[in-house]
Amino acid sequence: MQQNQHYMYPQVFWTNSSAVSGSDFPSPGLCPIGIVPHQDARPPLPVPKRKKHRQNKRDGTCLCFLVVFLLTFFALTGVGLAMFQILHLQQELESMKELSSSGHVPQSPEMLKGLRNGTAEKKVKRRAHLTGKANQKSLPLEWESTYGHAFLSGVWFENKGLVIDEAGLYFVYSKVFFRGQTCTNQPLQHMIFKRNPTYPDIQVLMEDRKINYCVARHMWGRSSYLGAIFNLSRQDSLYVSVSEVTLVNFEESKTFFGLYML
Structure with missing residues (x-):
């Protein structure tokens, strides 16, 4: 009778599908019978935030288009100003040629004394x-x-x-x-x-x-x-x-x- 008292019954654990013996577990620290966690109780895997990535990509594209537009605008503005200055100088040259051919040169203060706004004085030779x-x-x-x-x-x-x-x-x-x-x-x-x-x-x-x-x-x-x-x-x-x-x-x-x- 004493031998029967020392007989060790195998430990049985229950899962959601079938019963397994205690020898199938790697360590005794796992959950006892009746407390085995269900597979659905595991924490969900993190989902990549695709919407935010697409939003950042869209913002970067808009910023690139804005920079290109500003650079093109400034370049066209500079070309326009340069062409305006060239046309203005050509008109002044033509008027000076006409006056010079007639033997008369306008005696305006700007042409005789030049502009004195901190720059070198320009005078007619x-x-x-x-x-x-x-x-x-x-x-x-x-x-x-x-x-x-x-x-x-x-x-x-x-x-x-x-x-x-x-x-x-x-x-x-x-x-x-x-x-x-x-x-x-x-x-x-x-x-x-x-x-x-x-x-x-x-x-x-x-x-x-x-x-x-x-x-x-x-x-x-x-x-x-x-x-x-x-x-x-x-x-x-x-x-x-x-x-x-x-x-x-x-x-x-x-x-x-x-x-x-x-």
Whole structure:
């Protein structure tokens, strides 16, 4: 009877499907009979948040499109402004050419004194170069102011003379080429003079006089050049005169007259 008391009955555990023995469990710490958890009691696996991922992807795409749109807008705006500036400069250049060809340059404060908004002062470069004009019979000499190498900038050309509109230091020059078929030893005179409404008489600035410049019965040619710096006043008018206009060769490379402001 004692042996029967020590007989060990196998432990039986119940599951949701069938009964298993205790030897089938890896350890005695599992749930006893009647408390085995049901398979449906296990915690659910985490589900990936796909909606949030799609939302982030959609937001990134919108942001990319916005950046591209802004960059394109700024680029087109810059191109438009550049084209506007180019057209504006072309219009100003055309108007300046028309005024320069007529011998008149607008004397507005912006063009003469420039803008003084903290930037460098912009001024019109006052200068002129006149070339000889053929078929002349009277004095002072006439000049070509628009064709060939002739030009005007900030200086007026009126009644055969250059008119100064701004006082200052100017370099004045003139070259005359004399040529004759026979020699008469007549003195050759080349002169630059000025006039001003405030003075009654002319004022000689420079003069050149040549004698014994040729040999009898031979064709001859002689150049005369004048050039110096003068302090000219407003409304001064400068002219060129010679002793004999019929002896002057009026080719533009041989006879000319001009000045420029220092």
